[in-house]
Amino acid sequence: MPVDTKVIRALIVDDEAPARALLREYLSADANVEVVAECANGFEAVKTIGELEPDLVLLDVQMPKLDGFEVLDLIERRPAVVFVTAYDEYALKAFEVHAADYVLKPVGRERLAEALAQVRARLAAGGTPVAPSPAALAAAARPPGQFVERLLVKEGTQVHVIPVGRLEWIEAQDDYAAIRSGGKTFLKNQTLSEIAAGLDPARFVRIHRSWVLNVECLARLELYAKDSRVAILKDGKQLPVSRAGYARLQELL
């Protein structure tokens, strides 16, 4: 069986019902595409992509709660992605996260067919599309030249949004990071360095190879041994401070 007749399982993500209806109508004309679901916001999209594992996601950028880039940042297995939006300014970012295509609204039938051809070519070439690095995804999910304002953590099918103001500390755990906020600890599938790169260095300090601290949570520093200090947090928790970390803290405080 030729590869290009394989049925593509597609998911439509857009917060506007008419926009979803239009894409569904165009796709229904193609016997080799099956629309498996429609989602009206980013949260739904993250959940549905995890559950249904579609081959293709037609993704709007501006949506409530999570935008299109944040959705990509949160999903584990990457389907092929075609952005569909009225805004042309996200095109560069879209290709940085290896989007198969970028289609502008109002959407034309031929233009969408071209995008589908791109997707077919990708699926035929590699099977699964090459996933971009988590760092590239994280960078795309935040506004250019700014620090992140919230961290997104996926737990099963649930997505937690942690505003950075309520972030207390992050601990490196191999390829994961343990994020402490509001008395709970969340595990995020990203390294400490990748997360720290997006945080405002005036508020968050790498006090140790394995620890990033929100300086607002710091109560005091105590000398623990020669050249070694310990940070006492306002809630009483103690974190190790390396020599380099101490120098960074001093610079800030």
Added chain:
Amino acid sequence: MHPLLQGRMRPVLYLVLWLGIGALLVTIMVLFQPRPVGHAVAFAAPLTLVFASICLSAWWVCRANPLATTPPLRLANATLGAALQAGAVWAGLAALWAALLSARLHIGPDRPGLLRDLAVVFTAGVVLYAQSIVAHYFLLAFESARDAERRVMASQVNAREAELRALRAQLNPHFLFNSLNSISALTGSDPEAARRMCQLLGDFLRLSLSLGARERVAFAEELALAERYLAIEQVRFGARLAVDRQVEPGAQRCLVPPLLIQPLIENAVKHGVADRVEGGTVRIAARRRGGALEIEVENPRDPAAPPRRGHGLGLENVRQRLRALDPRGAGLDVVRTPDRFRVLLRVPAVEEEGGVRAAPEAAAARHDAAVPAGEGEHDAG
């Protein structure tokens, strides 16, 4: 009118100045020809007052011979001539006054003494008038500089207003793209709705162009534009967008700068509806409070929404336009709570010429009481 006679302070200052000059004149006369101070005052005081008014005529001399355009010779001729004439007139008046004083009160010097007094008066008159001319030239220069400044400021305000109008007249292109996408979708599923949408979009474009080209529009016209806009957005967002209008009839007749609330409505839809999964209600309220028209635009907001998605630029533009319109009578307040965002606009309530005149405050207050919150139009969507 003479600029020195304008206001309350200027004539007083001018008189004080001449009191000083009069005192100086008295001193000179007493020193020049010893006599009782009272006699010198009786002679000099009325004359000083009269000459104070004569010196005001320098204003017209200066205006008739502008420094920048009058040839030097003619300038010297005109000013010196005026000064000599003023001095001569004053000396003449002094002679008459001295004769009167001598005849009625028997005070004053003998004949040679009188001639010397008149010589002093004439000289002082010429010098004082010449000084008055110099002072008036300064005054003229000062006034014209201030006029120029005022004109520059006025034209800057006008230019700014025009610029903002042009800016506002530029349609948000994404609104257009999204609307066209909706029409395209409806064409397949509901052609009748697609036609309605085309109609709405056409109306919206036509209205926004025609309002944007004018200086002032009735608030009712602004509302008509907002209604088209919201109707189009309701097609996109469906039940997520609800509208609550509470506009008093008196408010509709007031004049406002065009497209003043449109950016606020667009913001309200974006933050209150597009950015929220469950959508929300955009509330528009307007009423008259005394001499002001108060307009409110309110929307719910997502407490967790990052600040970068704030109402920054559009609001600042509206604020600047209001400041240009009337720095004291117009203004904008923002009330931000974790889950609501409300903008309160105030502009002077001015009605169209020929329109129904403003109701007095008492009537307006009664009207407010008679229209409870529920009586406004409620549209859900």
